[in-house]
Amino acid sequence: xxxxxxxxxxxxxxxxxxxxxxxxxxxxxxxxxxxxxxxxxxxxxxxxxxxxxxxxxxxxxxxxxxxxxxxxxxxxxxxxxxxxxxxxxxxxxxxxxxxxxxxxxxxxxxxxxxxxxxxxxxxxxxxxxxxxxxxxxxxxxxxxxxxxxxxxxxxxxxxxxxxxxxxxxxxxxxxxxxxxxxxxxxxxxxxxxxxxxxxxxxxxxxxxxxxxxxxxxxxxxxxxxxxxxxxxxxxxxxxxxxxxxxxxxxxxxxxxxxxxxxxxxxxxxxxxxxxxxxxxxxxxxxxxxxxxxxxxxxxxxxxxxxxxxxxxxxxxxxxxxxxxxxxxxxxxxxxxxxxxxxxxxxxxxxxxxxxxx
Numbered sequence: 001x002x003x004x005x006x007x008x009x010x011x012x013x014x015x016x017x018x019x020x021x022x023x024x025x026x027x028x029x030x031x032x033x034x035x036x037x038x039x040x041x042x043x044x045x046x047x048x049x050x051x052x053x054x055x056x057x058x059x060x061x062x063x064x065x066x067x068x069x070x071x072x073x074x075x076x077x078x079x080x081x082x083x084x085x086x087x088x089x090x091x092x093x094x095x096x097x098x099x100x101x102x103x104x105x106x107x108x109x110x111x112x113x114x115x116x117x118x119x120x121x122x123x124x125x126x127x128x129x130x131x132x133x134x135x136x137x138x139x140x141x142x143x144x145x146x147x148x149x150x151x152x153x154x155x156x157x158x159x160x161x162x163x164x165x166x167x168x169x170x171x172x173x174x175x176x177x178x179x180x181x182x183x184x185x186x187x188x189x190x191x192x193x194x195x196x197x198x199x200x201x202x203x204x205x206x207x208x209x210x211x212x213x214x215x216x217x218x219x220x221x222x223x224x225x226x227x228x229x230x231x232x233x234x235x236x237x238x239x240x241x242x243x244x245x246x247x248x249x250x251x252x253x254x255x256x257x258x259x260x261x262x263x264x265x266x267x268x269x270x271x272x273x274x275x276x277x278x279x280x281x282x283x284x285x286x287x288x289x290x291x292x293x294x295x296x297x298x299x300x301x302x303x304x305x306x307x308x309x310x311x312x313x314x315x316x317x318x319x320x321x322x323x324x325x326x327x328x329x330x331x332x333x334x335x336x337x338x339x340x341x342x343x344x345x346x347x348x349x350x351x352x353x354x355x356x357x
Contacts, residue, residue, distance in 0.1 A: 019183040020139035028167040028191065033130030036163040041199045042352035044326070048097035049244030049317055051209065051341035054106040054154065055084040055117055058303065058337045063147045064213075065303040065340075067265060074147050075111035085117070087338045089124035091331065095345055099195075100159040101207040101244040103341075105134070110150030118157045131160045133167035135191040137209065143184045156191040156207045156245070165202075166194045170230060173222035175214050186211070188223065190230065190243075199353050204234050208245035215265060220249065224272045231280065235320055240350055244317040246341060249273040251282075251289040251313050259312065263302075276318060283317040283328045283346045297330055299342045310342060317346045324349040 039045070056062075056076035063071040076084075092100060105121075106112040118134060138154040158164070170190040177185060191207040210223050227243070234241045250256050250267050252274045259267075277286060284297040298310035310332065319325060326347035335342050 015180065015183050018141040020136060020187060022136070022169060022171055022187060022189070024171045026169050028133055028135050028169050030133045030164045030167050030193075031131065032164055033127075036130050037161070039162050039195050039197045039203055039350070041197055041201065042350060044347060044349050045099060046095070046097040047099050047101070047205070047242055047244060047317060047346045047348060048092065048095055048343055049101040049103075049207075049315060050088075050343035051103040051246040051315060051339060052084075052088055052105065052117075053339040053341065054104050054109070054112055055081045055088065056112075056339075057081075057084040058301070058340065061303045061305065067262070069147070071303070078113055081112055081115075081117075084338055085120055085124065087335075089121060091335060091338070091343065092125060095331070095343075097345065098161050099205050099242070100129070101205065102157045102159070103207070103209040103246045105155050105157045106153060107134070107136070107155055108139070108151055108153030110148070110152070114151065114153075118155070118159075122159070125159075128161045129159050131162065131164045133158050133164055133191065133193050135167070135169040135189055135207075136187075137189045138186045140184055145184070154186075156189065156209060158191060158193045158205060158207045160193070160195070160205075162195055164193045165196045168192045168194075170226070172210070172226055173219055175211060175217055175219045190227065192230075194239075197350075202239050203350065204239050204241040206230070206241065206243035206245075208243060208247065210246070210248045212248045212266070220268070220272045224249075224275050228275055228279065231276075231318070231320070239320075240323055241320045242317060242323070242346075242348065244315075244344065244346075246315050247273055248314050251284070251316075252277055252286065253290040255289065255294075255312060263312075273316070280318045280321065281325060283319070283325065283344060284313060284330070289313055296332075298332075299330055299344060301336060301340050301342065303340050310336070315341055315344055317344055319346075319348055322351050 057080040060073040065071040134155040134157040172188040195203040299315035301310040328346040
């Protein structure tokens with residue numbers, strides 16, 4: 001074996017050891033306080049989903065925020081991170097949701113001081129939030145990108161007042177790239193948390209962050225197809241379910257046409273998420289995003305010069321057909337400076353216990 005061949009083998013081994021290689025389906029650890037309550041049939045639940053942008057706040061235009069990668073900022077300050085953590089905790093305490101679905105929670109990333117942001121957030125929340133589970137979708141000990149040059153760690157985190165009995169990570173399709181780049185790239189996923197009910201039924205709460213920057217590939221369509229297949233499977237198994245997160249897809253209707261030309265490059269005119277809307281109820285719903293007050297349902301406030309307010313909907317909650325939908329809204333009056341996404345809140349009612357059971 002030649003010197004160059006040996007060197008290639010060594011470098012490949014180092015890359016492999018320093019990067020994340022999840023299984024297509026894997027069990028994730030669950031932390032739950034002793035005596036955490038069970039969900040009851042017919043219970044009202046409040047769900048909150050929020051991409052918290054690794055607690056960076058809104059004082060930046062990060063390098064990846066511009067399509068050509070030329071954003072001037074690489075990382076937030078520790079002061080801004082601490083302030084944003086407190087702001088996220090304030091909103092959560094005020095809303096008092098039962099289940100929280102967070103995306104872009106850093107853990108072990110150089111850009112955020114290698115801290116576990118979930119641990120920091122939980123310390124600011126009431127003890128009632130005694131259960132949580134997480135799944136990484138970006139993890140490496142060192143990424144040799146000129147704007148990163150260090151460790152990365154980002155996860156989906158689900159927090160609950162109620163007992164979580166099991167959590168699973170479902171790997172999603174990946175953007176096709178060369179073999180080396182793929183090792184360092186994000187590995188998008190769905191985090192499924194299962195909640196036992198007092199009647200023996202199960203509620204599944206799914207947390208998702210679909211891909212971005214997938215132009216020219218079928219990745220978004222494939223990820224939506226995988227999501228639909230999973231939701232159908234849960235329904236066939238008789239589970240109640242909710243799924244929430246950052247889908248990075250515009251809603252069906254006129255949303256694409258309302259964007260400026262440059263921003264249209266992130267999306268397809270025929271949005272892939274239409275496949276989910278055809279089968280299940282979305283929050284916001286089609287009437288919401290197509291109605292005269294469509295702007296109140298915007299969830300994304302891009303970090304870009306010249307954009308001074310939220311301008312599109314790309315975050316959603318969907319619920320199984322046996323769950324009743326109550327009040328639902330995007331909280332925006334006091335969240336515009338916290339993240340480049342706004343939280344969605346939905347109140348739902350689970351099916352009641354059938355008579356004779």
